[in-house]
Amino acid sequence: xxxxxxxxxxxxxxxxxxxxxxxxxxxxxxxxxxxxxxxxxxxxxxxxxxxxxxxxxxxxxxxxxxxxxxxxxxxxxxxxxxxxxxxxxxxxxxxxxxxxxxxxxxxxxxxxxxxxxxxxxxxxxxxxxxxxxxxxxxxxxxxxxxxxxxxxxxxxxxxxxxxxxxxxxxxxxxxxxxxxxxxxxxxxxxxxxxxxxxxxxxxxxxxxxxxxxxxxxxxxx
Amino acid sequence: xxxxxxxxxxxxxxxxxxxxxxxxxxxxxxxxxxxxxxxxxxxxxxxxxxxxxxxxxxxxxxxxxxxxxxxxxxxxxxxxxxxxxxxxxxxxxxxxxxxxxxxxxxxxxxxxxxxxxxxxxxxxxxxxxxxxxxxxxxxxxxxxxxxxxxxxxxxxxxxxxxxxxxxxxxxxxxxxxxxxxxxxxxxxxxxxxxxxxxxxxxxxxxxxxxxxxxxxxxxxxxxxxxxxxxxxxxxxxxxxxxxxxxxxxxxxxxxxxxxxxxxxxxxxxxxxxxxxxxxxxxxxxxxxxxxxxxxxxxxxxxxxxxxxxxxxxxxxxxxxxxxxxxxxxxxxxxxxxxxxxxxxxxxxxxxxxxxxxxxxxxxxxxxxxxxxxxxxxxxxxx
Ligand SMILES: Nc1ncnc2c1ncn2[C@@H]1O[C@H](COP(=O)(O)OP(=O)(O)OP(=O)(O)O)[C@@H](O)[C@H]1O
Ligand SMILES: [Mg+2]
Numbered sequence: 001x002x003x004x005x006x007x008x009x010x011x012x013x014x015x016x017x018x019x020x021x022x023x024x025x026x027x028x029x030x031x032x033x034x035x036x037x038x039x040x041x042x043x044x045x046x047x048x049x050x051x052x053x054x055x056x057x058x059x060x061x062x063x064x065x066x067x068x069x070x071x072x073x074x075x076x077x078x079x080x081x082x083x084x085x086x087x088x089x090x091x092x093x094x095x096x097x098x099x100x101x102x103x104x105x106x107x108x109x110x111x112x113x114x115x116x117x118x119x120x121x122x123x124x125x126x127x128x129x130x131x132x133x134x135x136x137x138x139x140x141x142x143x144x145x146x147x148x149x150x151x152x153x154x155x156x157x158x159x160x161x162x163x164x165x166x167x168x169x170x171x172x173x174x175x176x177x178x179x180x181x182x183x184x185x186x187x188x189x190x191x192x193x194x195x196x197x198x199x200x201x202x203x204x205x206x207x208x209x210x211x212x213x214x215x216x217x218x219x220x221x
Numbered sequence: 222x223x224x225x226x227x228x229x230x231x232x233x234x235x236x237x238x239x240x241x242x243x244x245x246x247x248x249x250x251x252x253x254x255x256x257x258x259x260x261x262x263x264x265x266x267x268x269x270x271x272x273x274x275x276x277x278x279x280x281x282x283x284x285x286x287x288x289x290x291x292x293x294x295x296x297x298x299x300x301x302x303x304x305x306x307x308x309x310x311x312x313x314x315x316x317x318x319x320x321x322x323x324x325x326x327x328x329x330x331x332x333x334x335x336x337x338x339x340x341x342x343x344x345x346x347x348x349x350x351x352x353x354x355x356x357x358x359x360x361x362x363x364x365x366x367x368x369x370x371x372x373x374x375x376x377x378x379x380x381x382x383x384x385x386x387x388x389x390x391x392x393x394x395x396x397x398x399x400x401x402x403x404x405x406x407x408x409x410x411x412x413x414x415x416x417x418x419x420x421x422x423x424x425x426x427x428x429x430x431x432x433x434x435x436x437x438x439x440x441x442x443x444x445x446x447x448x449x450x451x452x453x454x455x456x457x458x459x460x461x462x463x464x465x466x467x468x469x470x471x472x473x474x475x476x477x478x479x480x481x482x483x484x485x486x487x488x489x490x491x492x493x494x495x496x497x498x499x500x501x502x503x504x505x506x507x508x509x510x511x512x513x514x515x516x517x518x519x520x521x522x523x524x525x526x527x528x529x530x531x532x533x534x535x536x537x538x539x540x541x542x543x544x545x546x547x548x549x550x551x552x553x554x555x556x557x558x559x560x561x562x563x564x565x566x567x568x569x570x571x572x573x574x575x576x577x578x579x580x581x582x583x584x585x586x587x588x589x590x591x592x593x594x595x596x597x598x599x600x601x602x603x
Binding site (some may be wrong): 068075078086087120137 | 323469501551569
C-alpha cells in the first residue's frame with residue numbers, strides 16, 4: 001500500500017464531525033479516484049493525508065514525499081515565470097542550477113508543457129496553469145500525489161490534458177501513486193480504482209465500474 | 222454563454238451572496254444525471270502558443286454588458302457607471318510589461334545586475350545632463366526598443382509614451398514661467414538710475430524666447446520641459462525594456478545580490494526578494510479579481526438611473542470591501558499552498574530560476590562602458 005488511513009475522525013470547531021471513521025487504502029502505482037457529494041469530507045481527508053490537518057483520532061500512513069495540488073491553480077502557482085514556479089519546490093535543497101533546470105524540464109515534459117518554460121504564469125490558460133502546478137509537485141519526486149478536484153474549473157480540452165498528465169506520471173518510471181478527487185464520472189474510466197465517500201466516511205472502494213454502478217443505484221433510490 | 226458566466230460568478234464570487242454549497246450540490250446532482258463539460262470560472266487568457274494577448278475576451282465581456290442593458294430595455298442611454306464598468310472590462314488583465322522570452326535580443330544577454338545599475342544611473346544623471354546627451358539617450362532607448370520588441374508591442378508603447386512626454390513637454394514649457402509673480406527688485410529700476418537697460422543693450426542672448434498674452438516661454442522653462450519630458454521617457458521606457466528582457470525571478474535575484482551587503486545591517490534581504498516575487502505574481506491576481514467583480518456587476522445589468530444619485534459610489538465602496546475580503550481569502554490559500562510545497566521560511570528557501578541563462582561578456586562590456594560614459598559625463602558637468 002502506498003497510503004492508508006484508518007478510522008480517521010476530524011471535527012471542525014470542536015463539534016461538527018467532518019470525518020467519522022474514514023478508512024482508505026491506496027495501492028502503489030495506481031490512479032485512485034475519490035468521489036462523493038459536496039461537503040462529504042473529501043478535501044478534509046486529503047488534507048489529513050497531506051499533513052495539513054491533524055486528525056482527532058485514527059491513524060494514517062503516507063510516504064515522506066507527497067505532492068499536493070489544490071483545486072485552484074491560481075493559489076498554487078506562486079512565481080511569475082513557469083520555470084521558477086516549478087523549481088519552487090526544490091528551494092529547500094542546495095542544487096546546482098543545471099540540475100534544477102534538468103529536473104524542471106523533466107517535470108514539465110511529463111505534463112506536456114516543456115515549450116512553456118519561460119512563459120509568464122499569468123498568460124497561461126487554466127488547464128496549462130493546472131499542469132504547471134502538477135509539474136511543481138512532480139519535481140520533488142513524490143511517491144504520492146494528492147490531487148483535489150483539479151478539473152473543476154477547466155474546459156473539456158484542458159480537463160483531458162490534465163488527466164493525461166497525471167496518468168503519464170502514474171504510468172511513468174517513478175510509479176507515482178495518485179489520489180484524485182473528482183465530481184466527474186467520465187474521468188472514472190481512466191482510473192485504476194475508485195472510492196465513494198458520503199457523510200464523512202468512505203462507503204465503498206472497488207473498480208471504477210463497481211463504484212459507478214453503486215452510485216447509480218443510489219441515485220435510483 | 223451568458224449562463225456559463227453567470228454560473229461562474231455565482232459559485233466563485235461571493236458577491237452574489239449565494240450559498241456556495243447548495244449551488245455546488247446542484248452541480249453534483251447534475252453530474253449524476255448527465256456529465257457536463259466544466260465551466261470556466263476564471264477568465265484566464267487563452268494563449269495556447271502565441272504570446273499575443275487575446276482581444277476576444279474583453280469584446281465578449283462588453284457584449285455581456287450590453288446584453289445586460291438590453292435586458293432591461295434601456296440600450297440607448299449609457300450612464301457614467303456603465304461607462305466606467307465597460308472601461309474596466311475592456312482594460313488589459315496583464316501588468317504593463319512582462320517578460321518576452323523570444324525573439325532574444327541584445328538586452329536579453331546582458332546581466333540583470335548591469336541592467337539595474339543602468340536604470341539607477343540613468344535616473345540619477347539624465348535630469349542634469351545637457352540637452353544633446355538627453356536627446357541621444359532617448360534616441361538610443363527608442364532604437365533599442367524597436368530592435369528588442371516586436372512591432373505590435375513597441376508601436377503602441379512608444380505612441381502612448383510619446384504622447385505622455387509631449388503633454389509634459391508642452392505643459393512645463395508654457396506653465397513654468399508664464400505666470401511669474403510680480404516682484405520688486407532691491408535695485409532701483411534702470412530709468413531711475415539713468416543707465417541703459419540691460420535687456421535692450423544685449424541682442425545675442427534672450428531669456429524670454431516667446432511671449433504672447435499670458436503665455437511665456439523662457440530659456441529656463443524650455444530646459445525644464447526638455448529635462449522632465451526626457452527623464453519621464455527614459456525612466457519608463459528603460460524600466461519597461463528591463464522588464465521585457467529579464468524574467469522577474471532574475472530581476473529579483475539581481476536585486477538580492479545588490480542588497481546583500483545590507484544583511485550586515487539586519488535587513489532581511491531574502492524575505493524582501495521573496496516578497497517582491499510574490500507581489501509580482503499577486504498583481505495579476507488582483508487585476509483578475511477586480512475584473513471578476515466588475516463582470517459580476519455587468520452581468521446584473523444594474524439600472525443605475527433608477528437607483529438614484531450616489532448609488533454608484535455606494536456600490537463601489539461595497540465592491541472594494543468585497544475585493545479585499547476575496548483577496549485575503551486568496552492569500553490565505555496561497556499561504557497554505559506554499560506550506561504544502563515545502564516552504565518553511567524565506568531564509569531556508571532558495572529561489573531558483575529554473576533557467577540556464579548566461580549573459581554574454583561582449584554585451585556586458587558594451588553596457589558597462591555606456592554606464593561609465595554616462596557617469597563620466599555627469600562628473601564633467603557637475
Ligand atoms: N476551514 C473550514 N472551516 C470550517 N468548516 C470547514 C472548513 N473546511 C471545510 N469545512 C467543512 O467541512 C465539511 C467537509 O468539507 P470538505 O471540503 O472536506 O468537503 P468536500 O467533500 O471536499 O466537498 P467539495 O466537493 O465541495 O469540495 C463541510 O461541511 C465544510 O463546510
Ligand atoms: Mg473539496
